[in-house]
Amino acid sequence: MQHTRDLKQTTSHLEAEDTVARMMDESELKNIRDKDIKELKRQAEVLWELLQAERYEKEQSSYGTTQSDEEFLNAPAVQGQMTRAEWLKEHEHLKPKRKNARKVKSIRDIKEKHYEKYGLTTEVTETADIDALEKELENKLMDEAIAQRNEERRVNPLLNRRQRHQSLPNRQLPKKDFWI
Numbered sequence: 598m599q600h601t602r603d604l605k606q607t608t609s610h611l612e613a614e615d616t617v618a619r620m621m622d623e624s625e626l627k628n629i630r631d632k633d634i635k636e637l638k639r640q641a642e643v644l645w646e647l648l649q650a651e652r653y654e655k656e657q658s659s660y661g662t663t664q665s666d667e668e669f670l671n672a673p674a675v676q677g678q679m680t681r682a683e684w685l686k687e688h689e690h691l692k693p694k695r696k697n698a699r700k701v702k703s704i705r706d707i708k709e710k711h712y713e714k715y716g717l718t719t720e721v722t723e724t725a726d727i728d729a730l731e732k733e734l735e736n737k738l739m740d741e742a743i744a745q746r747n748e749e750r751r752v753n754p755l756l757n758r759r760q761r762h763q764s765l766p767n768r769q770l771p772k773k774d775f776w777i
Contacts, residue, residue, distance in 0.1 A: 612640075613644055613647075616637065616640045616641065616644060617644070619637060620637060620641060666705065669681065669705075670682045670685070704717075
């Protein structure tokens with residue numbers, strides 16, 4: 598996020614338009630030196646990162662808003678794929694043919710008055726701060742490990758410490774005579 602804010606501050610709207618116009622002008626591209634092409638490429642990468650960041654922020658801001666069934670079905674299709682409505686129409690034959698067949702339920706079929714029964718809510722929740730949760734979990738696990746280690750040392754004070762093994766008393770073996 599900090600990186601994208603820095604990019605937004607350094608790139609104005611006029612600079613972006615100028616960069617795009619230069620890239621689209623083929624006659625100018627033929628006369629540009631390698632150094633200028635590298636600079637244009639760098640500017641294009643910055644603009645692309647800004648575009649991706651804006652799309653991500655837009656997606657995140659729309660997260661939590663509910664769509665009606667019609668908006669869901671009429672969402673634009675990804676290039677080369679069917680829309681959701683077309684997909685449902687094409688796969689209509691997969692539905693059960695019996696009239697008394699049990700209807701397939703989805704989360705969209707639940708009425709608001711039954712939300713409590715299924716643990717649903719209409720409130721938009723805040724996103725969790727994952728970094729803070731990880732830090733908290735790490736501290737908790739470290740404290741538990743330290744407490745467990747201290748408990749083991751209290752029970753067995755010689756645990757995890759080097760000890761000298763009692764060596765056997767030096768016994769001298771009877772010497773054998775080579776000639777015997």
